[in-house]
Amino acid sequence: xxxxxxxxxxxxxxxxxxxxxxxxxxxxxxxxxxxxxxxxxxxxxxxxxxxxxxxxxxxxxxxxxxxxxxxxxxxxxxxxxxxxxxxxxxxxxxxxxxxxxxxxxxxxxxxxxxxxxxxxxxxxxxxxxxxxxxxxxxxxxxxxxxxxxxxxxxxxxxxxxxxxxxxxxxxxxxxxxxxxxxxxxxxxxxxxxxxxxxxxxxxxxxxxxxxxxxxxxxxxxxxxxxxxxxxxxxxxxxxxxxxxxxxxxxxxxxxxxxxxxxxxxxx
Amino acid sequence: xxxxxxxxxxxxxxxxxxxxxxxxxxxxxxxxxxxxxxxxxxxxxxxxxxxxxxxxxxxxxxxxxxxxxxxxxxxxxxxxxxxxxxxxxxxxxxxxxxxxxxxxxxxxxxxxxxxxxxxxxxxxxxxxxxxxxxxxxxxxxxxxxxxxxxxxxxxxxxxxxxxxxxxxxxxxxxxxxxxxxxxxxxxxxxxxxxxxxxxxxxxxxxxxxxxxxxxxxxxxxxxxxxxxxxxxxxxxxxxxxxxxxxxxxxxxxxxxxxxxxxxxxxx
DNA sequence: CAGTGGTCTAGACCACTGG
DNA sequence: CAGTGGTCTAGACCACTGC
Numbered sequence: 001x002x003x004x005x006x007x008x009x010x011x012x013x014x015x016x017x018x019x020x021x022x023x024x025x026x027x028x029x030x031x032x033x034x035x036x037x038x039x040x041x042x043x044x045x046x047x048x049x050x051x052x053x054x055x056x057x058x059x060x061x062x063x064x065x066x067x068x069x070x071x072x073x074x075x076x077x078x079x080x081x082x083x084x085x086x087x088x089x090x091x092x093x094x095x096x097x098x099x100x101x102x103x104x105x106x107x108x109x110x111x112x113x114x115x116x117x118x119x120x121x122x123x124x125x126x127x128x129x130x131x132x133x134x135x136x137x138x139x140x141x142x143x144x145x146x147x148x149x150x151x152x153x154x155x156x157x158x159x160x161x162x163x164x165x166x167x168x169x170x171x172x173x174x175x176x177x178x179x180x181x182x183x184x185x186x187x188x189x190x191x192x193x194x195x196x197x198x199x200x201x202x203x204x205x206x207x208x209x210x211x212x213x214x215x216x217x218x219x220x221x222x223x224x225x226x227x228x229x230x231x232x233x234x235x236x237x238x239x240x241x242x243x244x245x246x247x248x249x250x251x252x253x254x255x256x257x258x259x260x261x262x263x264x265x266x267x
Numbered sequence: 268x269x270x271x272x273x274x275x276x277x278x279x280x281x282x283x284x285x286x287x288x289x290x291x292x293x294x295x296x297x298x299x300x301x302x303x304x305x306x307x308x309x310x311x312x313x314x315x316x317x318x319x320x321x322x323x324x325x326x327x328x329x330x331x332x333x334x335x336x337x338x339x340x341x342x343x344x345x346x347x348x349x350x351x352x353x354x355x356x357x358x359x360x361x362x363x364x365x366x367x368x369x370x371x372x373x374x375x376x377x378x379x380x381x382x383x384x385x386x387x388x389x390x391x392x393x394x395x396x397x398x399x400x401x402x403x404x405x406x407x408x409x410x411x412x413x414x415x416x417x418x419x420x421x422x423x424x425x426x427x428x429x430x431x432x433x434x435x436x437x438x439x440x441x442x443x444x445x446x447x448x449x450x451x452x453x454x455x456x457x458x459x460x461x462x463x464x465x466x467x468x469x470x471x472x473x474x475x476x477x478x479x480x481x482x483x484x485x486x487x488x489x490x491x492x493x494x495x496x497x498x499x500x501x502x503x504x505x506x507x508x509x510x511x512x513x514x515x516x517x518x519x520x521x522x523x524x525x526x527x528x529x530x531x532x533x534x
Numbered sequence: 535c536a537g538t539g540g541t542c543t544a545g546a547c548c549a550c551t552g553g
Numbered sequence: 554c555a556g557t558g559g560t561c562t563a564g565a566c567c568a569c570t571g572c
Contacts, residue, residue, distance in 0.1 A: 030549070032560055058538060069562045074539085082349075084534055090539045091569035108533045208533040213524035214481040214499035232481035232499035238533075257480035264531060266375045266475040266505075267351050297568070299541055325557060336543045341558085357558045358550030541567070548560070 037066055038076035045085060045096060046243040052098035052198050056086065059094075085206060099205065100195035108194070108208050108240065111167065111255050112263045121161045129156040129224065131183035133175060140172050143239055143250040151175030155186060158224055165225045166260060171251040177203055194240075203248055208240040212262065221254055234262055304333055305343035312352060312363060313510040319365035319465050323353065326361075352473060366472065367462035375461070375475050375507065378434065378522050379530045388428045396423040396491065398450035400442060407439045410506055410517040418442030422453060425491055432492045433527060438518040444470055461507075470515055475507040479529065488521055501529060 041062070050056045059077065063070045077094055080086045084107075087095045099107060113121055133153055141148045152172050159167040173181065178201055189196045197203045215235040222229045234255035242248045255262065308329070317323045326344065330337040344361055347353045351374075354362045366374060380388055403411065403419045411419065419439050426434040440448065445468055456463045464470045482502040489496045501522040509515045522529065 032548095034560075055538095060538090071563085072561060075560085077539095088539065089570085091537080091571080093538060093570095110531075110533075210531045210533065212479065212501065212529035212531065214501045214522075215524075216497075216499050230483075230497065232483055234479065234481045234501075255481075257482075262479035264377075264477040264479065266377075266477065299567095301541075322557095327557090338544085339542060342541085344558095355558065356551085358552080358556080360551095360557060535572080536570105537572105538570075539568085541565100543565085544563100546560100546562085549558085551555105551557075553554085553556105 033068060034072045034075040034079075037062075037068060037073055038079055040066065041076060041080060042085070042243065045080075048202060050096050052096045052204060053100065055093040055095050083206075097204075098195065099192050099198060105192050105195075108205070108238065110210075110262050110264060111234075111257075111260050113161070113260050116263075124167075125160040125163070126187075127158045127160070128183050128187045129158060131155040131181070131186055136172070140250055144172065144174050144247050146174060153178050153181055155183070157186070161260070164256075164259070166256045168221055168224050168254045169251055170253075171249060173249055177201055177248065197248075204242055205240040205248065206242055208238050211237045213237075215254070217254060225254065225256060227256065231256070233257070236262070300335060301339045301342040301346075304329075304335060304340055305346055307333065308343060308347060309352070309510065312347075315469060317363050319363045319471060320367065322360040322362050350473075364471075365462065365465060366459050367465065372459050372462075375472070375505065377477075377529050377531060378501075378524075378527050380428070380527050383530075391434075392427040392430070393454075394425045394427070395450050395454045396425060398422040398448070398453055403439070407517055411439065411441050411514050413441060420445050420448055422450070424453070428527070431523075431526070433523045435488055435491050435521040436518055437520075438516060440516055444468055444515065464515075471509055472507040472515065473509055475505050478504045480504075482521070484521060492521065492523055494523065498523070500524070503529070 044050065059070050059073050062073045077086060081088050084097055087097050112118055133151060135149045136146050136152045138148045140152060141150060152175050154172050156170050158165050194205050197205065213235040214232050217225065217229060217233055219229065234257055236253040236255060238251040239247050240249040311317065326337050326340050329340045344353060348355050351364055354364050356362065379385055400418060400420055402416045403413050405415045407419060408415045408417060419442050421439050423437050425432050461472050480502040481499050484492065484496060484500055486496065501524055503520040503522060505518040506514050507516040
C-alpha cells in the first residue's frame with residue numbers, strides 16, 4: 001500500500017501497516033505519511049494553487065484537509081522550507097518562495113565583490129545585447145531536454161558594476177513556456193530575471209547546477225567585457241530547474257574575477 | 268533565563284517561562300531547549316567525548332542524561348545531522364561524522380571529471396613537493412586568525428588523475444595543533460588529508476569557505492602542472508574550519524579544467 | 535485578542551540492524 | 554529478540570504578528 005494518494009486532493013491518508021502484503025519479488029518502497037503530504041503540497045505549488053509570495057493555508061487547515069495531525073503537516077512543510085520552496089514566518093504564515101524579494105535576490109549568483117559586501121556596489125547595470133528565437137543546437141537541446149531543432153529563445157547580456165563590465169551571459173530558454181519574451185521586455189524589467197519568469201511566464205526556478213571552468217575569451221567576448229584576449233575568466237555553465245527536475249534555462253556566463261570572486265560554502 | 272545550561276554536564280534543563288523578568292532595556296534572546304541540548308552535544312563532540320566514527324549515546328540515553336524528552340533530543344540531533352556533524356543510521360545509532368569514510372571522501376573537493384563519474388578515474392596520485400615550518404605572512408595569519416610571524420606549517424603537493432597533473436595545492440596549517448606533521452607522514456598516508464588530521468591531530472574539519480577566481484599560472488606553477496603559462500586555471504582559496512568557527516587550514520589550489528570542472532549545486 | 539508558526543511532552547507503533 | 558532511529562498522534566503551551 002505505497003500508492004496512498006490517488007489524484008484527487010481531499011482524501012484520507014493511508015497508514016502502511018501490512019508490509020507483508022506487498023508485491024512479491026519486489027521491495028515495497030516505504031514512503032512515510034509526511035512525504036506523501038509533502039508530495040501533495042508540492043503538486044499544489046506546481047499547479048499554481050498558491051502564487052509566489054502568497055501564503056499557503058495554515059498548518060491546521062492543511063492537517064484538516066489531508067486528515068493527518070498538525071505534526072505531520074509540519075514535517076512536510078519543514079522539508080519544503082529546507083529546499084527553499086516555501087518560507088515560514090512565525091506569527092504570519094507560510095509563503096510560497098519567490099525570486100522577487102529583496103533579501104533573496106540573485107539567489108543563484110555567487111559572484112561577490114572582493115570586500116564581501118554585496119550592498120557596497122549598488123545595483124548592477126544591465127545591457128541586453130540581443131534576444132532572438134532560433135532552433136536548438138544539439139548541446140542546448142540536451143541541456144534543456146528538448147529535441148535538436150526545437151524552438152528556443154537565446155539572449156545575451158552584459159552586467160556591469162560601477163560602470164565596469166563584469167559578467168557576460170548567454171542564455172537559452174525553451175520556446176514553449178517562454179513564448180512572447182522579447183528583448184524589449186528584458187530591457188525594461190527591473191529586478192532579477194528569475195522574478196520576471198515567475199510573474200510573466202509562471203516559471204519558478206527551484207534549484208540549479210553549475211559547472212565552472214577557467215577559460216580565455218574569444219574576440220567577441222573580450223570586446224564586450226572590454227578586456228584582453230589573455231585575461232582568464234570564469235566560465236560558469238548553469239542549468240536551472242523548475243519543479244520536477246525539469247530544466248528550464250541554460251546559462252553560460254563569463255565572470256571577470258579581478259575585483260570579484262565566486263563564493264562557495266562547503267558543508 | 269537564557270543561560271539555562273552552566274558548565275557541568277548532567278543538569279536539568281530549564282524552561283524559559285518568565286519572559287517578563289528579563290534584563291530591562293535588552294531583548295532576552297530566546298533559545299529553545301533543543302538548541303541548548305544541541306549546544307551540549309556539540310560541546311561533547313568538541314571535547315572528544317566520542318571520537319569520529321564512533322556512536323554517540325542513543326536518543327533515549329541522551330534524553331535521560333539531559334532530563335528532556337526524546338523528541339527534544341531528536342530535534343537537536345536532527346540539526347547536527349543536517350550540518351554533517353553526525354550521521355544517523357536507522358537501527359544502528361548516531362555516529363560522529365568523519366572524513367575517513369568511503370562514500371564521503373573528499374567532501375570538500377568539488378572538482379569532478381567531465382563525464383561526471385568520480386569513480387571512473389580511480390584514486391588520485393599524490394606527490395608532496397615540500398613541507399616546511401615557517402612564520403606566517405600577514406595574509407596567512409589573517410586567514411588562520413593568528414598573529415603575523417606565528418609558526419605555521421606549509422605544504423605543497425600535486426594531484427594527478429590518470430597520470431596527468433590536475434591540481435596544485437599550497438596549504439598552511441597553524442603550527443600549534445599540527446606539531447609533528449612531516450612530509451614523510453603526508454607522503455605515506457593513504458586516504459584523505461582531512462582523515463589524517465582527525466586521527467593524528469584530533470582536528471575535525473567541519474565546514475569550509477571557498478573563493479574562486481580564474482588566473483594564469485606563474486613559471487613554477489605551470490612547470491609543476493606541465494602546462495603553458497597561457498593556460499587559464501581555477502584558483503580556489505579555501506579556509507576550512509573546525510568547531511566554533513575556528514579556521515584550521517588555508518589552502519590555495521590551482522585546478523586544471525580541460526578534463527575536469529568544478530561542480531556546484533544551488534538551492 | 536485571535537491566529538499563526540514554534541516548542542515540548544508522552545506514548546504508541548513501525549522499520550531496520552545485529553546477535 | 555532487544556535496541557536503535559523513524560513516524561505519527563494529541564495536547565499543552567510559548568513567541569510572534571497584526572488587528
